[in-house]
Amino acid sequence: MKPAKPPGLLLLTIGALTLIDFLQNGMVAFAAAPIMGEIGASPEEYSTVAAAYASVAVVMIALQRWMVERMGWRRYVQAALGAAAIGAILCAAATSYPAFLAGRMVTALGCAGMVTSSRLAVNLIPPSPARFLGIKALATGVCAGMALSPWLASAIVTADRWPLIFWLVAAAALALLPATSVLPEGTAPPAQRSRAHPVRLAALAAGSFLVLFVLQRSYYDFYADRLWLVTGAATGATALLAFIWTESKSATPLLRLRNLVEPRYLSGLALFTFCYVTLGSNGYLLPIVLQxxxxxxxxxxxxxxxxxxAAGVVTWLTMTRLLPRWPSPRKYFVAGFLALAASSWLISRIPPAPDLWGHVLPALALYGIFIMTLIPVTAMQTFNGVAHDESVFSHAQQTKNMLGQMGLALGVTIATVGQQWLTTLHYSTLHTAINAGSPQFQETHARYTAALSASMEPIRAAELATAQIAQVLAQQSALLASLDHFRALAAVAVIAIAVSLIQKVIR
Structure with a gap:
């Protein structure tokens, strides 16, 4: 007998939840510089916004199961959509840094658990091949959100309508509310509910904020205040370790971490962390390289x-046909890491004046292939060993998504600190080679001066020519630093291919 097809509203809810989360995060990240200018925030203040959002998200993800047990799935998702809409409206109306910070923290209250909710909603479909339709809806929302966010953000910023970013998020969240009627209403019996200890929860909140804040601020303060940053990171890490240790020892934990010590799950968690770190670092660097x-x-x-x-969308549509027939993950891991290695290698060889269609687009397309090959396959393989118990499965999803928030921040930190260090090294080398006495400098300076002399006095033209050369040196140093990052990433991807071929845990 052919299994019944899942309700269309359920599939819509599953896909839309991931779409909203990835869309809003992607647009805010891509349009960070224009938003900073509009609300009068410095880069340091904006990094605090990012840290506050992520730390609120970590705590809300940890509390998700606790809230669902008391509210039921339908009311929880409706409350999350309402909070996301209110937060987005606050951001759209913000004219100052404090108002925008408050709006992003409210948004985190709602958006934090959307990916986890989407994945757990898939389990509302009875075990059968039809459940794969739920996985398809979830992954389609992910790849559509990632592909649409830079295009929408750039179009909105170009039109000088930055609040529209948040009005779109609010409208999407409110539009989804009617579809949530398909979710169950029941709550868990009091005896089966998890417990949230306030002290342990405070340790999680404080530790996650400190670690994320230090990671975000490292770009600005890494060399000037290294001791302060290391102290803050150590304090935050200690608080997080205290939360993990006390949770694992507790008879009534918020998260059943002891049940997650399973080789397949831990291996998948490591792979997820690598993917999130790569998403964070490349999401920061690729727009910088292009712009x-x-x-x-x-x-x-x-x-x-x-x-x-968008190549990720095509990749996922292809994967939906391949996975049911050939589910073994090893070949997909190799293919995904091969796409990442090729993408990074192509970017590392970009010429100073590249053709966007011939040099840049193929590399970006391969990066999209990596994302939508690795992440869905990893998601389908990681949780097999913890799927026997519904609450353990939920805690495994929550833990993965909490770690995802940390991984994204770590990726941005690796990219920013590495960019700062390598740019300084390249600038020093270029400045030594092109100094005031070198033939290259004199020839370039004379050409710039001659071009500028037609519209201004010779002395002013000579000064401006020197400034333009310095600007070109800084621009080329930043480009060379980015290319070094992608060379290193290509090497890491090659190592990952070798590990994928020999590993025996996920197969």
Whole structure:
């Protein structure tokens, strides 16, 4: 007998939840610089916004099961959508840094658990091949959100309508509310409910904020205040370890961490962490390479970034046909890491004046292939060993998504600190080679001066020519630093291919 097809509203809810979360996070990350200018926030203040959002998200993900047991799935998801809409409206109306910070923290209250809710809603479909339709809806929301966010953000910023980013999120969240009627209402019996200890929860909140804040601020303070940053990171890490240790020893834990010590799950968690770190670092660097280093506009950068990530949509549509027939994961791991290695290698060899269609788009497309090959396959393979118990499965999903927030922040930190260090090294080398006495400098300076002399006095033209050379040196140094990052990532991807071939845990 052919299994019944899942309700269309359920599939819509599963896909829309991931779409909203990835769309809003992607747009806010891509449009960070224009938003900073509109609300009068410094980069340091904006990093605090990111840390506050992520730390609130970590705590809310940890509390998700606790709230569902008391509210029921339907009311929980409706409350999350309402909070996301209110937070987005607050951000759209914000004219100052404090108002925007408050709006993002309210948004985190709602959006934090959307990915976890989407995955757990898949389990509302009875075990059968039909459940794969839920997985398809979830992953489609992920890849659509990632592909659409840079294009929408660039178009909105180019039109000078930045609040529209948040109005779109609010409208999507409110539009989804009627579809949530398909979710169950029941709550868990009091005897079966998890417990949230306030002290342990405070340790999680404080520890996650400290670690995330230090990671975000490391770009600005890594060399000037290294001791302060290390102290803050150590304090935050200690608080997080205290939370993990006390939770694992508790008879009534918020998260059943002891049940998650399973080789397949831990291996998948490590793979997820690598994917999130890569998403964080590349999500920060790729727009910088396209816009600042290569000098393209916001509109062009967003369009080509979206076109590249759209390859992930095509990849996922192909994967939906391949996975049911050939589910063994090893070949997909190898293919995904091979796409990452090829993408990183192509970017590392970009010429100073590349053709966007011939040099940049293929690399971005391969990056999209990596994302939508690795993440769905890892998601389908990681939780097999913890799927026997519904509450353990929920806690495994929550833990993975909490770690995802940390991984994204770590990826941004690796990219920013590495960029700062390598840019300084390259600038020093270039400045030594092109100094005031070198033939290259004199020839370039004379050419710039001659071009500028037609519209200004010779002395002023000579000064401006020197400033332009310094600007070019800084731009080229930043580009070379980014290319070094992608060379290193290509090497890591090659190592990952070798590990994928020999590992025996996920097969």
């Amino acid at each position: 600042r280093s290569l000098g393209h506009s916001w509109a062009t950068t967003g369009q080509f970034y979206a076109l590249g990530l």
